[in-house]
Amino acid sequence: MTLALPTQVAPIPGSPATIRSKAARFAATADAIHEAVAGLRTAIADTRQHESDALDQLAENATKVADRLASLQGRYDDASEALASFAGDLESAQRDAQALVAEHADAAHSESSYDRQIAHFRDERARTTDPVEAADLNRHLLTLAQRRDGQAAQAADAQARFDRITERLRQSGGDAARKMRDAADGDGFNDGWWDDFSGWVAEHAEILKAIHSILQKITMALSILSFFFPVLAPFALAAAAITAGLGLVLAATGQISWIDFALDVLAVATMGVAAAASRTIGGVMTALKGTRVARLAAQGTSNPLRVVTGSFNGVLKGKNGLSLLGGRVRLPSPTWLRQVNSVKGTTNAHFLRVAESAKAGAGGPLDDILLGIGRQEILKIRVASAVTAGSKAVDSALGDALPNLLDLFGDTDHETAVLGPVADWYEGVEDAATWRIGS
Incomplete structure (x- = not known):
């Protein structure tokens, strides 16, 4: 000693x-x-x-x-x-x-x-x-x-x-x-590599937590950028996976709560759902264009491909995405930014505009099926994003915002009657969710 x-x-x-x-x-x-x-x-x-x-x-x-x-x-x-x-x-x-x-x-x-x-x-x-x-x-x-x-x-x-x-x-x-x-x-119990590893994590906990926090911010930035630049989506997913992996190490060694790790996993799951759904929606868009061209051709329309393409391009012209105009950068319009953010990707926003406004060749059972598939995928994305955002908001409110709010109120009756017990309860939940594997 x-x-x-x-x-x-x-x-x-x-x-x-x-x-x-x-x-x-x-x-x-x-x-x-x-x-x-x-x-x-x-x-x-x-x-x-x-x-x-x-x-x-x-x-x-x-x-x-x-x-x-x-x-x-x-x-x-x-x-x-x-x-x-x-x-x-x-x-x-x-x-x-x-x-x-x-x-x-x-x-x-x-x-x-x-x-x-x-x-x-x-x-x-x-x-x-x-x-x-x-x-x-x-x-x-x-x-x-x-x-x-x-x-x-x-x-x-x-x-x-x-x-x-x-x-x-x-x-x-x-x-x-x-x-x-x-x-x-x-006593016959082997205190092996895990105990040594846990000790190392405990010694470097502050540095590892700082890295974890930075990775969370990088993941958030990449995920937002990937809505507009799909090429960044794999990097965002990789960053989220690395963040969750480090979160698992910190949670398993008792440095953060399993609630924090669960939020990291939710972020990975949301990105995975959005990526899979976006690929499906991309396929739906291709199939939708083909079926509408075929439908117009069957009706005897002259040059149906040009008509359908014009119909699609007509509703997409107003997206006002990031572009160069006369050597100057034109930023996306606020409306387009909101649309892309609401469905987590430009491909998905394109689909919604086509589904709502492009009518050339629309109609028929196959067209309805494809539109239904696309809308189901959009719903998956929105539900997954809402669950993740809601969970993080609740955790932030109960874990950070609420105690700070109580400090502003001071020792008042309305604090202890409602907010105080809620803050104490969530602190107990966080403590109960912080434990080591093998403890």
Whole structure:
């Protein structure tokens, strides 16, 4: 058990109460394991009263589990005893060291005072010409030196006793750590790579959380841009997947809640749904154009392809997408931006405009089926996006916005009556959703 101890006489740091609290937690865990083992053995005994191969097998497996749990109990019992013992030694060492602090300070102060007096009377002796006065000064200097040496010896003794106190405490900490290691190594449970990995994640948690936050922002930016530039869609999906993967690591090691990870997964799912639906809608658009051309041809229309193409292009002219006009960039119109954002993609917005306004060759059972398929895919996109956006909005409101709002209100009746319990409830949900795999 590593503890940074001062080398010179000073108060010894550390909190015995905190160490005892951890010891009590280990003891409570050991008691809980003991109760679980007792209950399991009782259940095993009950199965012995029935003749059943299945119950016999269950009892055999349960016996192995009970034995393993019983050995695990020893780990927590030993850890609790080791910590409790070290807490007592730390408290005793702090009390003894505190008594030495004043004693050492007084002796060091007196030693310095005698040194100053000795220097003063040495100067007087050097200036005097009277042999009698010089002899008196020599006797006085001898007395001061003896007293100074006495105070120096007292300070040195206090330092030596302090060194013995810190050495005993260091030995106590080492013994406690050794007992805990021996208990962990000897109970048959392998604390392997996952525990090492979890420790590494905990050490670098702040950096990993910052990276996770940056990835979330990058994913959001790429997903919005991919609505207008479909070539970016795979990159947005990849960024979302990486974000969710890092979220899984942080959630599994107890650094973020599983609710946060679930929101990352929802973002991936939404992008996946939108990508699949957009591909389907692209196929619907191609099929829709073909069926309408065929329908007009059957009706005897001259050049049906030109008519249908003109019908499609006519409703798409008003999209006002990003384009170059006379060497100047023309930004998309607000209406077109809203349409693209509402259905998460230009292809999907094109379909809606064609479905609502392009009428050349429209009609007939096949045309209706294709339009129905396209509208179903649009509905999937909107529902998936609404679920993700709604979940994030609720999480943000209950996790961030609501506590900040309560801080503005202060201690008022309407806060505690409605908003306060809601905030407390969601904080409890977040805490309950934060745990480690294997914990």
